[in-house]
Amino acid sequence: MTKRTARATARANIALAKYWGKSDVALNLPAVPSISLTLDGLVTTTTVTFDEALAADVLELDGRPASAKETARATELLDRVRASMKAPSFARVVSANRFPTAAGLASSASGFAAMAGAAVHAAGLSWSDAKLSALARWSSASAGRSIFGGFSKLPAGVPGDAKLAAKPLFGEDHWDVRIVVAEAAKGPKKVGSTEGMERSRLTSPLYDAWVEKARAITAVIEKALKKKDLDTLGAAMEQSTFAFHACAMSASPSILYWQPTTIAALRTVEALREKGTSAWATMDAGPHVKVLCHAADAAKVKRALAKTEGVLATMVCKPGAGLQVK
Ligand code: ADP
Numbered sequence: 001m002t003k004r005t006a007r008a009t010a011r012a013n014i015a016l017a018k019y020w021g022k023s024d025v026a027l028n029l030p031a032v033p034s035i036s037l038t039l040d041g042l043v044t045t046t047t048v049t050f051d052e053a054l055a056a057d058v059l060e061l062d063g064r065p066a067s068a069k070e071t072a073r074a075t076e077l078l079d080r081v082r083a084s085m086k087a088p089s090f091a092r093v094v095s096a097n098r099f100p101t102a103a104g105l106a107s108s109a110s111g112f113a114a115m116a117g118a119a120v121h122a123a124g125l126s127w128s129d130a131k132l133s134a135l136a137r138w139s140s141a142s143a144g145r146s147i148f149g150g151f152s153k154l155p156a157g158v159p160g161d162a163k164l165a166a167k168p169l170f171g172e173d174h175w176d177v178r179i180v181v182a183e184a185a186k187g188p189k190k191v192g193s194t195e196g197m198e199r200s201r202l203t204s205p206l207y208d209a210w211v212e213k214a215r216a217i218t219a220v221i222e223k224a225l226k227k228k229d230l231d232t233l234g235a236a237m238e239q240s241t242f243a244f245h246a247c248a249m250s251a252s253p254s255i256l257y258w259q260p261t262t263i264a265a266l267r268t269v270e271a272l273r274e275k276g277t278s279a280w281a282t283m284d285a286g287p288h289v290k291v292l293c294h295a296a297d298a299a300k301v302k303r304a305l306a307k308t309e310g311v312l313a314t315m316v317c318k319p320g321a322g323l324q325v326k
Helices: 070-082 107-122 130-139 143-144 192-204 207-227 230-249 260-274 294-308
Strands: 003-019 022-024 034-051 060-061 091-099 152-155 167-170 175-182 279-282 291-293 313-317
Touching: 003 022, 003 107, 003 143, 003 207, 003 230, 003 279, 022 192, 034 107, 034 143, 034 175, 034 207, 034 313, 060 070, 070 091, 070 107, 091 107, 107 130, 107 143, 130 143, 130 167, 130 279, 152 207, 167 207, 175 294, 192 207, 192 230, 207 230, 230 279, 230 291, 260 279, 260 291, 260 294, 291 294, 294 313
Parallel strands: 060 091
Antiparallel strands: 003 034, 034 091, 034 152, 152 167, 175 291, 175 313, 279 291
């Protein structure tokens, strides 16, 4: 009986230019380009062991057996790796999302990036970062970006392009910025991202406008990132956020991810700016507010958010590294 094993770590990321909408549901291709920042501290560690003795894939997540649905998502990724193996077998996957509990941050991004790295390595394959990114992206678009540290970009996908991968833009040392996370509510979101995106595409009168505008916004963000121009980048990031949320809100039935605390935190960010601090907000498909600022302002931003009515917890994240395989 042969066993082949590998361990990998990856970190979650936050989109500065948001991803919302798919151009190809089967291949999980995004309809819009996105740019993200991989974050330190939000680490997933995953060990994959291909084992001939197993009769099915087994996934252990955060110390418990994963649900059937979670295991099926892992099997989909593993099947794509097994297709390139000479002697494929089932695998045991042991994964832990070592996030501070108050994060409200995407676990699928770091989770599938780490799984892709560990599975490909355990299979004895030497795949390029682009190929690893395409594999992770198929399971979760944001996971394709977490292969890379610092700032990375996932282009919009042309339907049918199974190889679509993210690419690195700038490493984690490019720019000393921070993301301050304000947790605005407990509990899972009511409408998952995949369902929300499809409902937006099929029913929102703003969907086409969002897709059209997202390209221009992403171009502004990429340029501002290169120049380290926080105010230009921040304004474009806020427009990207509000445009995609408007698209979701105007779907039928409407999807509203915000809570009263979300608005309160947005007002705090506005007030910080009025007093001269360059702080800019973004939200994903959920109620939490994530604020981009210079490293030197992070403590001040954190204090202001922590004092905001309803905010449950705050956390400061700095740029982090990409996939690491052992
Ligand atoms: P999130 O906003 O946390 O990314 P999603 O609902 O998009 O939430 O993704 C959560 C799903 O991602 C889980 O149900 C599971 O299927 C998968 N997932 C998350 N973390 C891991 C992990 N470490 N290993 C394998 N799968 C994971």
